[in-house]
Amino acid sequence: MELSDRVGKELALDPDDRACLAGERGEGMRLAAQLVTALGRIYGAEKLVPVASVQVAGVSYRNLGAAGLEFLRDWAETGARVRVAAMLNPAGMDLVEWRRQGIPEEFGRQQMEVIDAYRRLGVAPACTCTPYLVGNVPGYGQHLAWSESSAVVFANSILGARTNREGGPSALAAAILGKTACYGLHLDEGRRATLVVDVNCSLRDPADFGALGYMVGRIAGDGVPLLRLRRGPEDLGTQADLLRSPFLPHLKALGAAMAASGAVGLFHIAGVTPEAREWGEDIIAPGAARTTIEDLTPALCELGMARGAVDMVSIGCPHASLSELAEAAELLQGRRVTTALWITSARATLEEARRQGMLEPLERAGAKVMADTCLVVAPVRHLGYHAVATNSAKLATYAPGHCGLAPRFGPLGACLEAAVAGTMPDA
Incomplete structure (x- = not known):
């Protein structure tokens, strides 16, 4: 169903929603209800749904x-407070070690004043782009x-x-x-694939998957791609729990x-x-486009x-997991870097990594x-760096415009070699 087909439908509100809109729950709640319902009417929503958790950017x-x-x-x-568990996106700095x-x-x-304002609203100052790695793991089908x-x-x-890509x-x-x-993505109809991509190239490591994602995003835009991996890791499809795989x-x-990229x-x-496994071929929307990546x-x-x-290497965009920290620690054991090397992760992840002895090497x-931050949102232009090596296709996409840095993209091992030698090795 096109957006135009939904616009104009009545947005159903329950008594609490109406009370919030009328200001009976306070001015801050009225502002929240106005914003949520306005977006609902713009996008043709028929109802509001409770959310299990929230992650706030900005x-x-x-x-x-x-x-x-x-x-x-x-x-x-206004005295408004969040009603559900809410966390923050990365800040512009490590909230403890920023100096x-x-x-x-x-x-x-100024950054700490931002965090204080969110605290007053009841938002937990856990600043990470990987909430699913620090205990905020939503269930299948839950609305967020x-x-x-x-x-x-x-x-x-x-x-x-199920979540749309919300603004802050x-x-x-x-x-x-x-x-x-x-x-949108809260509805079955919005979750069917609008693009089918046959992927015929070999995929070995996370950097390859990042490069593939970059290509798919450029093609898909804001669509929903279905990937058919012809030469991906053989045991990828056998993983019952992808979060712990x-x-x-x-x-x-x-x-x-x-x-x-899209x-x-x-x-x-x-x-x-999970949905591709459950829905099978029904996951593909009628009239879906098709393409091949070789x-x-x-x-x-x-x-x-x-x-x-x-002169800089950045690892942890999105925030590094325990397994990535362990791999980096092994690769740098007994070595010394000659460039700036930023490794960013969630504070809770780093605390566990320290307990396991990963951070010392x-x-x-x-x-x-560093916790709480990443290169993309940090004020790095004044630090004088020129070229950054990264294993993150996301960071490589954003580095020129957001950070003023020329990217060098490659696997984690190559990036850490660059941190030691000052030069990105040949692929």
């Missing part, structure tokens, strides 16, 4: 600025209001939860109201890249992801295949291991 002061901070303060001043990160004092002060692009695509695709204000409004408008980094990289909020992999070279060239000197090698 956290880094670099993106918010003074106007965004004032907006949050004003909302907090060691090289963050200016003024930015640090998440906003960070890679978190949205992971929740929808790998976990089978709409996600916060959903957290305060406890509901979101039921349209050895292919977690691969799937995380795949979705993040699709969401960065606006993909959901993808399916035939025989692998070679990853075009993506590798666009993402920064060129070798050469680097990284820090001894000279890595800056």
